[in-house]
Amino acid sequence: MTVLTDHTAAREAVDAGLRAAAARLPAPAAHIAAYHFGWTDASGSPVQANSGKALRPLLTLLAAKAVGGEDAWRQAVPAAVAVEMVHNFSLIHDDIIDRDSLRRHRPTAWKVYGVNDAILVGDALHALAFEVIAESGCDRVPAGTSLLAQTVRALIEGQLADTRFETREQVELAECVAMSEAKTASLMGCATALGALFGGGTAQQVDALRDFGFRLGLAFQHVDDLLGIWGDPAVTGKAVYSDLRNRKKSLPVTAALGSGHPDAPELAAIYNATGQLTEAELRRAADLVEACGGRQASRRAAEMLTEAATDSLGVEGLRAEAVEELTDLAASTVHRAN
Template identity: 55%
Template sequence: MTTLERLDPADSPPSGTTDGTGATTSGDAMNRVLAQRALGWSRDQVEPALRAAVGKLPLATQRITNYHFGWEDEDGTPTRADGGKALRPALALLASQAVGGTTAAAVPAAVAVELVHNFSLLHDDVMDCDTTRRHRATAWTVFGLGPAILAGDALLSLAFDVLVSSGEPAADDGAKVLGQAVQELVEGQLADAHFEIRNDVTLSECLRMAQLKTGALLGCSTALGAMFGGGRSEQVDHLRLFGEDLGLAYQYVDDLLGIWGDPRVTGKPVHSDLRRRKKSLPVIAALTSGTAAGQELAALYQGSRDLTDAELVRAAGLIDEAGAKAQSQAQADALLTAALGELRSASGAVGAADDLERLARWATRRDR
């Protein structure tokens, strides 16, 4: 069954009707339903190949990666824990269909970008000292710092092996595109780490960091999908730009959730970014706003002792008072508009483009 058949809006409650419980379903709610279906469909297509690839790793490494992916408990017992949104592989598969390609052709690309993403998450949790991800203890807290870092390294090398050994015509060029994206992602992560010890970060620097840290891999996901789907060079370029714009919008929303997200939904501690004095996009927007709220926030951020719960609540309020919360959501919305313009310029199959648009809209209005 194709994506378009699986995601036919007729299979979901139309806008303004009931959802079967008597509650009214809005257009936004229907979009969320369809976006979740797309993500679920993508997981069904990609997970068997992803498991097969991870199954090639040494058993000691598999123990860590299987736990991180939510496939096993720490003692190796099979489970079905939250494995994440799997947005990047969905973008790769749908980008292939958007240029007239098949799902099967893009599966290696989808697996590769999901492996790279999880490499970055394993390392990111160590760098940020995060103890919770996806409502579970992070891998480094269970298996140790060194083993978690090495497991991330293994996933990175495996991603390139999956691409190169796929036998697809675009494999070699795709590996180069993925390699460039990884270099940009690492550069963005390095800048993010440096920001934590600087008090003079500018908004333009923070934007560049986010473009590298998040935009690069989302742009790579859509570009690889289009390449493996046999897209023309101009289609690949437009879909890459679609992914990059969406990636920056996604980071804006991620940063908002890092401050105001509900821990029961996000799986991360409340005010997790503020607790580390993270220089995220809304924080830098507030710090550089020239407002009294921004100045008070700067005083909190320049200290070295742990912030109290009351101070964390105050810091979140100051960011809002400085206008940075609303500004960040407005920037995410503007980037979504730009991304959808690139998607329309790709001039691919209408149904698949619709699915990509649904995912993009969901990604910029999500709660986790």
Template identity: 45%
Template sequence: MSQVTGSSPSVAFPRLGWVEDLLVPALRAAVEALPDVERRVAGYHRGWVEADGTPVQVVSQRSKAIRPALALLSAMAVGGSAGDALSGAVVVELVHDFTLLHDDVIDGDALRRHRPAAWSVFGTPAAVLTGDALMVTAMRVVTEAPGPRAAAAVRELVTALLELVEGQSLDVAFEKTPAVSAAQYLAMAEGKTGSLMGCACALGGLLAGADDERVAGLREFGRRLGVAFQCADDVLGIWGRTTRSGKPVGADLAARKKSLPVVAALAGACPAAERLRELYEAPRPLDEQDVVTARELVEKAGGRQAALDVAHREMSAALRALSCARPTADAYRQMQEIAWAMICRDR
């Protein structure tokens, strides 16, 4: 398997049609229960309907459903069935969409999944309230999970939500923090991204009846994978392509966000690092040429490679944790394929 380096090829994402077949009917049912306005915004956000509520005839850009897939596969990894964890899969997808709706508002990103972001179409209040409604719906779904582990599943989700909010808060605070260390960044990423991915895996194990040791291994796999994914996503945010990611590339630099490549570059002592510090501390807004310059400086200062190295390290830790969960061979293979595809995407 390719290592995560600046020159490594992308890895094709596994086909997860079976996940969509299980997930989408249950997810649609959860969204259909929302009030009218929030239902339309949520449907638009997912690409199911146009802004006027007209159904989309052909959904050309489907969500990869990474977190639901991990929840279902985690149940299978401990000897259960995908159906055991379906409610958990719905929950994590609802929460993920809640975070995306709020993220786009906070960051001012105008694109999401290759179309105008919900806030730019329906307004900020509607997008925020829809995110809130999705989170509440997720809580309802998890409380209604079948079997004796529903209470444990609720505790798992609540813990993850608190960590997620803390991570998001740190991410926003870093924009005004003069200096952010790599350790501080990784702690933020574990909350912002790792918490929900870890929750997805843990819910799969819990709802399938796994013991605490196996659930802990699945949770740690997801957490470490989430950090690796965030590091790789930071690289895509600077050097990716909007046509591939569906999100504005370079927006993080324009907003002077301290993503991991930037944090690593700013910690350097070379001329490129010094010039990057000057650019980030300049009182004026950064224009398009500034963004191009910043991108070049981050790479020259070693930020891109440093972020990819961390992604690889976290990926290795994730796979070690997954082994501790004693997964079935087929589930391990599928989870490993998904994990590598997440961090070896087209850059």
């Protein structure tokens, strides 16, 4: 799939914006941020590590292109940088909350530098996102700032729900969907809406592209939750059965627990037990989620949401080439392996 005529220049522009923003931090914080983004190793030496899919900034740039034409992505680079800053602030904090030791095949920031420093660097990236938006010079800064702030609030609401689910014996599927909408879908919807805003889109186009990103974001979370159970650690960069190990009430798990299947009580018993799960228990839990239909339900939901997302792109005035690229990106996201 070819995304953006000038894809290399677009990725380089976002990377340069991220590096310039991170360089504003005090030296110790900048050091940790550079490690987290994959620019350096733990000692600060430059490396070519995996810096992530950059899906959200790519969505921002494609949305700008959809409303403004081939070169409109350039004026949306600050929005793309801000979205990626917010995303990475949430990743650093999520890794601490979940006690995840690996991300992108490397030890997480808190494992290398400690919890306190990692929290503070996450906070700093959050603040930098708003600085980048404010200094962009775009006449839509007020609307963009408001949208980003609302999104961060939703993201935190989703994270709070996620952590509370871990201590509850029963979580309804509708609650889990609402949590995923807040925690994941809201930021993807923000990414596409900001791109449309900064690209000069109409209110109708901004709404349509936000809807596209939101639906795609929920589809993304369904797939992410599947990978959190069955993903290959060599591909995902996370430990096998990572979500089960943390007893996360993820979308496939919640669907399985509420399925009414005869095996659902056994899965509930594993989840409600105390102490660390053994490897045998983790394997059994994964088998039970599948037997109870959780795996199939999340796969089907992801496909339906992706179809609904692409339907959102039928709004008048969007550039056909960009719509095709967004559609292709949606399909590849749902069928991804990491």
